[in-house]
Amino acid sequence: MSVIEELAHAVTLPASWYGADPGIWEHERRTIFGREWLLIGREAELPEPGSYLTETIAGSPIFVIRDREGELRAFHNVCRHRAGPILWDGRGKCDILRCRYHGWVYDTKGALRRTPEFGEAAEFDKQDFGLFPLQVGIWRGLIFVNLSADAEPLDQAMLALTEETAAFPIESYHFHSRAEHEIACNWKTYVDNYAEGYHVQAMHPGLDREIDPKQYQVVLKDRHTVHQAPQRDGANYSGLWLWRFPNLAINIYPTGMNIERMMPMGPNRTKLVYSFFFQDVSPAAETKIAAAIGASLEVTKEDVQICEAVQRNLDTGLYETGRLSPRHENGVWYFQKLVREALAAA
Ligand code: FES
Ligand SMILES: [Fe+2]
Structure with a gap:
């Protein structure tokens, strides 16, 4: 089946894989987190x-x-x-x-x-x-x-990402600060959410004012994805949003970078760790930096709220599986495919 055909038939992972089945957690510990860099x-x-x-x-x-x-x-x-x-x-x-x-x-x-x-x-x-x-x-x-x-x-293992990020001098960015968020959800609930822009319009009013979610695209690569979201003001956006299996996101902006890790702490607990880097960390840049981190925090709060609510619903036992949007959820499909493959290879 081609990717388009597979996507047209795509079904989500079973709800029980998101914490209710303790065997899946143990399985993921060995076959995903026990094997990946x-x-x-x-x-x-x-x-x-x-x-x-x-x-x-x-x-x-x-x-x-x-x-x-x-x-x-x-x-x-x-x-x-x-x-x-x-x-x-x-x-x-x-x-x-x-x-x-x-x-x-x-x-x-x-x-x-x-x-x-x-x-x-x-x-x-x-x-x-x-x-x-x-x-x-x-x-x-x-x-x-x-x-x-x-x-x-x-x-x-990082060859594909080395090529993807070659144009960005990320070693020259200065580390600014780190932020952690404890979230009451399975790590996959958060990664699923990261993997699509379908929820931007409903969940992120601030971000929705800046980017056009209808044109939000996720490009599937070699165990990583590249996210593209044209800005509403038509500005030529020169950043790069990357996600790499299983739990890493590198968001490079024209003025810096935010590295995001979704660390599984237990079947129903995830620690989100952000590291913020900027090209200019001088006192004169602090206002802009505070605004950038503030905007990121706003989006994160919204994501945490929705992921915790989704997790509670997955835990009820009512919902088993759903269908994925062929237009907007190819990234979710790809992530879930990699999870399925990792667990099947054990
Ligand atoms: S010295 Fe390490 S457990 Fe006893
Ligand atoms: Fe989001």
Whole structure:
């Protein structure tokens, strides 16, 4: 079937996949979030040896640290003794990694160095109890991790996006601020919503004054999509809105960029993390920056409101599946197709 034919027949994912069926959540943790390269921060956040940051990826606590030689390393935040946390959540700097529970000490390469007061355990070799490593890489100043040991290299995974963003000097943008929103919905409820401009007219009156939702287009690419929305005033818009499977959006504007991550925290909880960057972050630019962030926040509030309401309705058990708009919901169809494929490949 061609894409047009498939779209004409497109049916949404079952409502039970949005949290009610706990098996789907476990399945997604392994087959999607356990296999994809996922953005977790900026390289500049780890400026020197010992700098670290923690994150939770679909229920798996992890951390990234810069080792003594300056290399980035990533590990599960799980001690090999009795699964205590190596680092409390957050960012910081440390010389050695000392488990918070009973004080086992690891070096920044993950090797177990000391087990204070442990006693003489039989057939116990420290070498067998290093931290569980994961893959880490840098793409355009951004840190990505992959929980899978046999994932394709990051450069290869990001090839399509490297080409897509080649014209934009995003490394030169200055980080301005970060904003987080906890949302009571499944991560797919939010991504579905991000994937279409069909709801702009009804849900985003402010945005609707600026762009023409009838002409909102989502172009399907290689595991990512490009969103295009002509401005009502006919201004020549030179930005780029990108979404990449599973949970990353990069919105590049003529004056900066907003990176958005939809982090699944549980079957019914999602943390939306925004990082705002601008070309000019001088005090003189602050009024414009505040206006840009304010406009983004307004749209986000509207999206959160609708996604939480949709989630409550999906949870009732009344609605099972719906049909997708062939004109406006090709992005939703494509995202859901990638989810279906990932789960089927397991
Ligand atoms: S759990 Fe880490 S030292 Fe015991
Ligand atoms: Fe929206």
